[in-house]
Amino acid sequence: MKPGARIAAVIELYDSWTQTRDDADRVISGYFGNRRYIGGGDRREISERFYNLIRHQARLGWWLAECGYEFQDGRARIIAELVLQDKRKAADISDMFNGDEFCPNPLHPAENHLINKLTGKTLDHDGQSGAVKTELPKWLYAELLKLHHENLPAEMAAYNKPAKLDLRVNRLKGTVEDAIKSLEADGIHNIEKIPYAPNGLRLPLGVNMLVTAAYKDGLIEIQDEASQICVRLVDAKPGMHILDMCAGGGGKTLGLASDMRGKGRILACDTHGGRLDNSRKRAKRAGAGDCIQQRIIADERDSWLRNKSGFFDRVLLDVPCSGLGTLRRNPALRWRIGQRDIRLLMAQQSKLLKAGAAKVTKGGRLIYATCSIMPEENERLIETFMRDRKDFKPVPVSEIWPEGPKSVPVPGGKDKPWLRLSPNEHGTDGFFVAVFERTTKGNGK
Known part of the structure; x- marks a missing residue:
């Protein structure tokens, strides 16, 4: 494809995403699915440019507003990106916006004026607010500032780089x-x-x-290293009975089977049959099918699963969450998730935590995990669990894996037994893991 044709594809993708607010991966998948003639190299460049527009969403918008430019569509943003990030000259941009077949229409005077205003500038500017500089919605910036304080810019800079x-x-x-x-x-x-x-x-x-x-x-x-670390903290042993209660596509299930050397029994549950079908195929390819049983459940109150109370040596709860720890791979999430979504997720997570706890045998362990960076979905939720459930005690992750990663030091969390991972500190996705062991004490709810 000509450079201009790739730019036109990015504009079309961005405008489609802003109009639908659909998942960015689905937008790309649908776009390329209908254009199978586009080669692999072109797909990679188009995708990278599209995701960069999302990664730079707030700063590009700030610059367009600062220049008094009335449009905030994909065309305006890619022009700003080419100048601010790629340092392209006006003549280079004009060569791409030439009106040829599959290329964008020629630049109009207002766009040439915009290019002149932006030339010599960078994406960052001292006049930008903290939320704009860190590429966060205002509400999310305020919440994460409480958590990371002066370290927030470094944390978010790491989240704003593509993952390997x-x-x-x-x-x-x-x-x-x-x-x-x-x-x-x-x-x-x-x-x-x-x-x-x-x-x-x-x-x-x-x-x-x-x-x-x-x-x-x-x-x-x-599988991202954070997910692999989560599996390691389950500390699965050959011969154990393990429940992966929110198994999804089965990535962690397969990791558990590998740690168990295929000996024992893993029950992989999910409410979506399609995910479990994929898990079944992956288990067969991995040679782990004999020790894994997949089962669709209605919800956390499923009657069949309720009969397994007090049965499992390990219960892994990788619960549905905001996914904000995966911003390196899904940068659009920050613009799709709102405070109401977090509250709804917390209610579901609390129910799953209660249901999962009931399945753990005496001396067994409950592993709670999210790929979220929100304290509401992590520390605050499990602190409530610890107050309510005296029959469970936290197990420090440093005892399970002494040579493993150390938790990100956050206010109020330096001496806590759980693990918080981040790309800035560990080079992984953002992730949270807490481990509890069932004792003979407490109310046993």
């Missing part, structure tokens, strides 16, 4: 070294071992893992 591609090596099929050799045989290099997860590898962006022998043979799975 993390892999988990399936020990049921081979070793980390086996996986590296297989990937290198397929022409993939620059493979790193990730810092914390013992079976993790990291690759540059843009690698298509689905065509590799390692993926097809079930030797590797795509």
Whole structure:
């Protein structure tokens, strides 16, 4: 594709996203699904530019307003992006906006004036508010400022960079070294071992893992290091009975099966049959099908699951959440999630926590996890749980995994037993994990 044609595609994608406010990944998937003639290299560049417009949403909007430019559509924003971020000259932009087939229409005088005003400027400006500088809605900026204080700009700068591609090596099929050799045989290099997860590898962006022998043979799975760390803190052992109560697509289920060496029983539950169908296929490819049972449940009060009370050695609750810890991969989330959404999610999380606790056997453990950065979904929720449930005691993550990552130091959380991960501190998605053990004390609700 011509450079101008790629720019036109970005404009169309951005305008579609702003009109529908749909998930950005779905917008891209639908766009390319209807245009299979677009090659892989063009798709990567178009996608990267589209996501950069979202990552720079607040600052680009500020600059357009500062310049008195009345339009805030994709065309205006990509012009501002080309000047402020890419440092393109007016002549370069004019070459792309040339009106040729599939290219944007030529620049009009107001756009040329905008380019002149922006030339020599950068995305950042001292006149921008804290919320604009950190690319956050005002309400979310206020909440996260309470948590991170002066560290918030550094935290959000890390969330605003694209994540690399993390892999988990399936020990049921081979070793980390086996996986590296297989990937290198397929022409993939620059493979790193990730810092914390013992079976993790990291690759540059843009690698298509689905065509590799390692993926097809079930030797590797795509999984962020934070999720791998969560699985490690479950501390699954061969022969255990484990409930993955919100299993989704089954990534953590497969990690548990690998840690258990395929010996024991994992019950993977979810309310969406489609997710479990995908989980079933992945389990078969990974060679873990014999120890995993998938089951659709109606909700946390499901009568079949209620009969399993007090049965499991481990209950993993990777609960539905805002997902704001995945901003590196889903930058549009910050503009879609609101305070009302958080309140609704908290109510659901509280119900799941209560239901999951009932399934844990005496001496067993409950693992609560989210990919959220919101204290309401994490610390505040489990602090309420600890007040209500005296038959559970927190287990410090440092005792489960002494050599593992240390929690992000946040106000009021320095001496707490749970784990908070962030891309700024750990190079992972934002993630939260708390572990509790069931004792003989308390009300046993």
